[in-house]
Amino acid sequence: MIKLFVGLGNPGPEYEGTRHNAGFWWIDALARDLRLQLVPDRNYYGLVARTSVQGESVWLLEPQTFMNLSGKSVGALARFFKIKPEEILVVHDELDLPPGQVKLKRGGGHGGHNGLRDIHAQLGSSDYWRLRIGIGHPGDKQEVPNWVLRKPAPDQRSLMEDSIIHALQASPELLAGDMDKATLKIHTTKPQRPKLPRPPAA
Numbered sequence: 262m263i264k265l266f267v268g269l270g271n272p273g274p275e276y277e278g279t280r281h282n283a284g285f286w287w288i289d290a291l292a293r294d295l296r297l298q299l300v301p302d303r304n305y306y307g308l309v310a311r312t313s314v315q316g317e318s319v320w321l322l323e324p325q326t327f328m329n330l331s332g333k334s335v336g337a338l339a340r341f342f343k344i345k346p347e348e349i350l351v352v353h354d355e356l357d358l359p360p361g362q363v364k365l366k367r368g369g370g371h372g373g374h375n376g377l378r379d380i381h382a383q384l385g386s387s388d389y390w391r392l393r394i395g396i397g398h399p400g401d402k403q404e405v406p407n408w409v410l411r412k413p414a415p416d417q418r419s420l421m422e423d424s425i426i427h428a429l430q431a432s433p434e435l436l437a438g439d440m441d442k443a444t445l446k447i448h449t450t451k452p453q454r455p456k457l458p459r460p461p462a463a
């Protein structure tokens with residue numbers, strides 16, 4: 262089962278609505294669903310909440326180290342409570358998916374994402390789960406740093422929020438450790454309603 266849910270982002274009000282903070286948005290929504298309050302914990306360099314599922318402790322974590330040092334926070338909590346990489350889910354923004362799409366996977370590279378890069382280094386493993394929230398790509402690699410630190414347009418924000426709500430529907434399976442079912446639920450999207458044809462012009 263997933264024992265540590267991590268959302269990646271940057272602390273501070275100036276970053277709240279930026280694309281890079283999509284991981285924070287998901288953890289905030291999960292905390293609301295579970296009726297948990299995230300509180301600062303200096304031992305783990307982040308905002309932390311704890312609950313119990315099937316007699317096991319489950320943690321929610323939002324590192325407050327800034328993105329590039331996310332692993333400092335994740336590693337500290339995971340080491341102290343002896344949480345294995347495969348029991349960790351990291352929720353992060355994903356350039357390679359368009360807004361509105363969300364994907365679940367285990368392992369793999371960091372794809373240039375600085376938060377994942379530091380988690381790899383601190384855990385000494387890439388064998389953790391990732392929930393990838395699509396933010397789209399600006400089309401030019403040079404523009405990526407500005408893109409992730411800007412707020413999405415309202416239509417993109419709405420699509421991202423829809424994908425977060427969709428992925429949250431799999432939280433019971435994630436908490437139970439039924440990752441096959443969680444993957445199926447997250448990767449299955451409802452077909453869009455067909456648009457009604459416009460009446461012919463008079």
